[in-house]
Amino acid sequence: MRAVDPARQASLRRHNLGLVLRHVVDAPVAPSRADIAAATGLTRATVSALVDRLVAARLVAELPPVAAQRAGRPAVPLRAASGTVLAVGLEVNVDYLGARVLDLAGEVVAERVEHDDFRGSDPAEVLRRLDALGSELVAPHEADGATVVGSALALPGLVDRVTGPLRVAPNLGWRDVDVVGLLGRDAAHAPWLGNEANLAARAEARARRLAPDDGASSFVYVSGEVGIGAAIVLDGAIFPGRHGWSGEVGHTVLDMDAADSTAPVSAARGHRPGTLEAYAGQDAILARAGLPADASVEDLRRSADAGDARTLEALEVAGRALGVALANVVNVVDVEQVVLGGTHAVLVEHLREPLERELARGVISAPWSPVAVDVARAGPFPALSGAALSRLHAVVEDPSTWGPLAD
Amino acid sequence: MRAVDPARQASLRRHNLGLVLRHVVDAPVAPSRADIAAATGLTRATVSALVDRLVAARLVAELPPVAAQRAGRPAVPLRAASGTVLAVGLEVNVDYLGARVLDLAGEVVAERVEHDDFRGSDPAEVLRRLDALGSELVAPHEADGATVVGSALALPGLVDRVTGPLRVAPNLGWRDVDVVGLLGRDAAHAPWLGNEANLAARAEARARRLAPDDGASSFVYVSGEVGIGAAIVLDGAIFPGRHGWSGEVGHTVLDMDAADSTAPVSAARGHRPGTLEAYAGQDAILARAGLPADASVEDLRRSADAGDARTLEALEVAGRALGVALANVVNVVDVEQVVLGGTHAVLVEHLREPLERELARGVISAPWSPVAVDVARAGPFPALSGAALSRLHAVVEDPSTWGPLAD
DNA sequence: CCTGGTTTGTTGTATGGATGAACTTATGCG
DNA sequence: CGCATAAGTTCATCCATACAACAAACCAGG
Numbered sequence: 001m002r003a004v005d006p007a008r009q010a011s012l013r014r015h016n017l018g019l020v021l022r023h024v025v026d027a028p029v030a031p032s033r034a035d036i037a038a039a040t041g042l043t044r045a046t047v048s049a050l051v052d053r054l055v056a057a058r059l060v061a062e063l064p065p066v067a068a069q070r071a072g073r074p075a076v077p078l079r080a081a082s083g084t085v086l087a088v089g090l091e092v093n094v095d096y097l098g099a100r101v102l103d104l105a106g107e108v109v110a111e112r113v114e115h116d117d118f119r120g121s122d123p124a125e126v127l128r129r130l131d132a133l134g135s136e137l138v139a140p141h142e143a144d145g146a147t148v149v150g151s152a153l154a155l156p157g158l159v160d161r162v163t164g165p166l167r168v169a170p171n172l173g174w175r176d177v178d179v180v181g182l183l184g185r186d187a188a189h190a191p192w193l194g195n196e197a198n199l200a201a202r203a204e205a206r207a208r209r210l211a212p213d214d215g216a217s218s219f220v221y222v223s224g225e226v227g228i229g230a231a232i233v234l235d236g237a238i239f240p241g242r243h244g245w246s247g248e249v250g251h252t253v254l255d256m257d258a259a260d261s262t263a264p265v266s267a268a269r270g271h272r273p274g275t276l277e278a279y280a281g282q283d284a285i286l287a288r289a290g291l292p293a294d295a296s297v298e299d300l301r302r303s304a305d306a307g308d309a310r311t312l313e314a315l316e317v318a319g320r321a322l323g324v325a326l327a328n329v330v331n332v333v334d335v336e337q338v339v340l341g342g343t344h345a346v347l348v349e350h351l352r353e354p355l356e357r358e359l360a361r362g363v364i365s366a367p368w369s370p371v372a373v374d375v376a377r378a379g380p381f382p383a384l385s386g387a388a389l390s391r392l393h394a395v396v397e398d399p400s401t402w403g404p405l406a407d
Numbered sequence: 408m409r410a411v412d413p414a415r416q417a418s419l420r421r422h423n424l425g426l427v428l429r430h431v432v433d434a435p436v437a438p439s440r441a442d443i444a445a446a447t448g449l450t451r452a453t454v455s456a457l458v459d460r461l462v463a464a465r466l467v468a469e470l471p472p473v474a475a476q477r478a479g480r481p482a483v484p485l486r487a488a489s490g491t492v493l494a495v496g497l498e499v500n501v502d503y504l505g506a507r508v509l510d511l512a513g514e515v516v517a518e519r520v521e522h523d524d525f526r527g528s529d530p531a532e533v534l535r536r537l538d539a540l541g542s543e544l545v546a547p548h549e550a551d552g553a554t555v556v557g558s559a560l561a562l563p564g565l566v567d568r569v570t571g572p573l574r575v576a577p578n579l580g581w582r583d584v585d586v587v588g589l590l591g592r593d594a595a596h597a598p599w600l601g602n603e604a605n606l607a608a609r610a611e612a613r614a615r616r617l618a619p620d621d622g623a624s625s626f627v628y629v630s631g632e633v634g635i636g637a638a639i640v641l642d643g644a645i646f647p648g649r650h651g652w653s654g655e656v657g658h659t660v661l662d663m664d665a666a667d668s669t670a671p672v673s674a675a676r677g678h679r680p681g682t683l684e685a686y687a688g689q690d691a692i693l694a695r696a697g698l699p700a701d702a703s704v705e706d707l708r709r710s711a712d713a714g715d716a717r718t719l720e721a722l723e724v725a726g727r728a729l730g731v732a733l734a735n736v737v738n739v740v741d742v743e744q745v746v747l748g749g750t751h752a753v754l755v756e757h758l759r760e761p762l763e764r765e766l767a768r769g770v771i772s773a774p775w776s777p778v779a780v781d782v783a784r785a786g787p788f789p790a791l792s793g794a795a796l797s798r799l800h801a802v803v804e805d806p807s808t809w810g811p812l813a814d
Numbered sequence: 815c816c817t818g819g820t821t822t823g824t825t826g827t828a829t830g831g832a833t834g835a836a837c838t839t840a841t842g843c844g
Numbered sequence: 845c846g847c848a849t850a851a852g853t854t855c856a857t858c859c860a861t862a863c864a865a866c867a868a869a870c871c872a873g874g
Contacts, residue, residue, distance in 0.1 A: 004429075006449045007422040009830050009861060015414040016832085022411075034851055042413045046832055048852060065840090065851095072850025073840040158772055167775050218649050232739070234649070241741025242625050242641070245772045248738040253731045253769060256661045260727075320667075324660045331655040332639070332736050334648025362660060365565055365652045368574050416832060416859050423860085441822055453861055455823060472822095472869090479821025480869040 032075030088151035089387030150391035197229030199386035279321030288314035323358025341376035439482030495558035496794030559794035604636030606793035686728030695721035730765025748783035
């Protein structure tokens with residue numbers, strides 16, 4: 001295995017094919033061949049040749065020419081083909097399971113989420129159910145001639161590489177699960193595996209790229225579901241780390257002495273004391289607020305909105321802990337923004353003040369480049385979209401791996 | 408400014424020129440043209456053409472053919488040219504200042520380090536002195552026909568991009584220093600600026616690449632000089648973050664409550680209480696050990712070797728704090744190794760046990776991929792080498808930017 | 815010492831993708 | 845209706861690499 005491949009003639013086409021397709025997929029409005037040429041620096045002739053290939057491969061579609069306001073031959077707008085090339089995003093989380101099918105244009109073609117309680121569930125059974133769900137969603141579109149380029153499965157735990165196994169998902173109670181094996185698929189059709197926070201962050205990065213009002217492209221995405229996960233996004237790209245285990249922020253130690261104590265592990269779920277989850281995890285907040293352990297985030301929010309003193313105090317503590325932990329993260333990876341997703345997004349009004357205070361105080365570079373706090377924009381169940389996007393991304397990055405173009 | 412450049416014919420040559428040069432520079436033994444062809448996948452004809460260009464540009468030198476043991480025409484060994492293409496590494500730190508000149512082969516061509524106390528020094532004066540030192544070291548080699556491709560300056564603080572300004576260097580007492588302006592050079596000849604830990608880590612990464620016995624290529628490098636800096640290395644490449652401010656681990660909060668207290672800032676140098684530097688910074692350790700504030704690391708080590716109880720206790724605390732802080736870092740960036748440099752390397756025997764204990768306990772992925780602790784191998788004043796290497800690296804990565812090849 | 819085998823490095827010719835200029839197509843405008 | 849304008853296409857040219865044949869430099873063995 002060599003570090004870098006040599007550049008041949010064919011590398012030019014691969015590179016430029018990807019460049020052109022990325023432009024079509026990422027453009028806010030459908031660009032013409034001439035637009036792409038101007039934006040990429042390629043000549044119109046070259047762009048035309050490449051676009052023709054992409055159209056033949058059904059990755060790009062031509063829209064009917066729209067009569068422009070100005071003089072000259074009207075342009076042919078190009079957009080990512082919809083409905084022809086699909087990817088499936090799957091997710092198993094603590095209290096739901098779902099599948100979402102996206103096409104290359106990023107449109108949701110089909111979707112289903114089923115709520116249930118998967119704590120301590122049997123992996124084999126759950127995965128069978130998920131697999132059936134995915135197949136069911138995809139079947140009608142495959143019958144229509146669409147092609148599925150791949151699927152990815154988001155899990156709330158540590159996945160070893162994209163082929164698995166799943167090492168541990170604490171809140172599901174799963175350990176060392178050979179997901180791909182249990183699904184009984186051959187390697188080509190097995191889903192890729194990924195961490196829920198990492199994949200959700202991918203959806204968030206896309207949402208921000210499409211709405212570039214103030215969307216910083218480098219941020220820490222915090223995914224507060226039952227545990228607290230995070231992901232790091234740099235210039236719009238997920239930072240996976242060596243094994244795909246980056247962003248495990250829930251176990252950040254914020255109180256060395258408490259963490260060192262041999263005291264019985266706190267409350268319900270067995271957080272190590274002194275860690276972020278023991279301050280800002282959903283059950284930790286509920287416990288401190290004096291609410292029942294099975295209360296929802298909305299209950300928590302209502303209680304806070306109503307001005308309940310214990311709840312407000314619990315959220316103040318959570319916000320402060322989150323601020324300290326994220327300040328540590330920002331000091332290490334140097335990003336410009338914190339994006340709150342999941343449960344923390346719901347509670348943002350009560351978390352923001354202590355969070356921003358601690359960020360301003362703890363981030364050493366804050367005086368020159370303040371860290372903004374924002375709420376996620378990727379919509380509900382972002383990991384479903386992120387999982388599907390991860391497989392579409394592979395096609396967009398290097399279209400020549402996609403069958404019809406590998407001539 | 409577009410995100411990605413289009414690939415033209417010339418891009419092929421740029422890419423392959425870099426590929427070939429990297430091979431020559433990184434190879435443990437001088438490779439022949441045929442070796443490079445086999446290793447890169449290019450043909451011998453292409454490699455020959457590229458090597459000829461590199462030789463003409465004085466980046467690569469041919470060694471006299473050595474009679475091989477086997478049959479066939481003997482190979483012409485190639486190595487990075489020595490003495491023709493130079494880069495200068497500069498550094499100002501708390502108690503020394505220095506310059507080191509490297510050639511493309513990575514050999515030290517000239518070097519000088521002057522010990523002094525630069526706390527609260529005048530930036531203009533210090534930089535003049537450093538500039539003079541650099542020029543003095545370089546002059547004789549330029550007279551011999553060598554070319555200086557650039558210089559870089561390592562500083563123990565926050566540098567805003569490579570062109571400055573220096574935002575803050577707490578231990579020097581410098582704030583908002585326009586380093587390039589003070590040196591009065593035009594932009595082309597001004598040194599690039601970098602953080603001391605980041606540049607030292609670059610030297611460390613190279614040292615490990617050349618000695619690939621067990622050298623993990625992804626690690627956190629901890630640079631304990633007077634403050635505690637760190638840098639993240641992924642697959643041999645420095646991870647700079649958005650502004651080059653990654654790895655600021657010294658201000659990691661390890662005790663939320665202590666950090667929140669409004670108590671007068673601790674002891675001598677003004678660490679925020681509850682942060683890593685307040686446990687594992689050199690002066691914090693000295694204070695806890697009951698040693699004078701101006702004692703050296705060697706004094707500390709001797710005291711520990713002699714079995715002094717307070718010193719051992721102070722080092723136990725420091726090791727534990729370092730372990731907790733680095734566990735947090737590893738959880739976020741997912742690297743496989745911790746490399747101790749600077750003062751912490753000297754104390755490794757006394758730090759290792761608590762450090763490894765906390766890493767094993769705090770790193771969530773440790774059961775599947777334990778985090779090894781190792782000592783730096785880059786030799787004394789690694790930031791000097793790293794700074795010079797950073798400029799040589801630019802030439803190696805893209806030789807076609809180098810004058811003689813830009814035809 | 816010469817001949818055959820072997821590996822290195824070089825010298826052609828062929829290939830394929832991008833370029834750039836000229837051309838065709840399709841519109842708006844006076 | 846003719847002209848200006850812009851989009852998309854055609855075609856000759858360029859250029860870095862591949863491929864194959866060749867020259868160079870060594871070893872071995874009779």
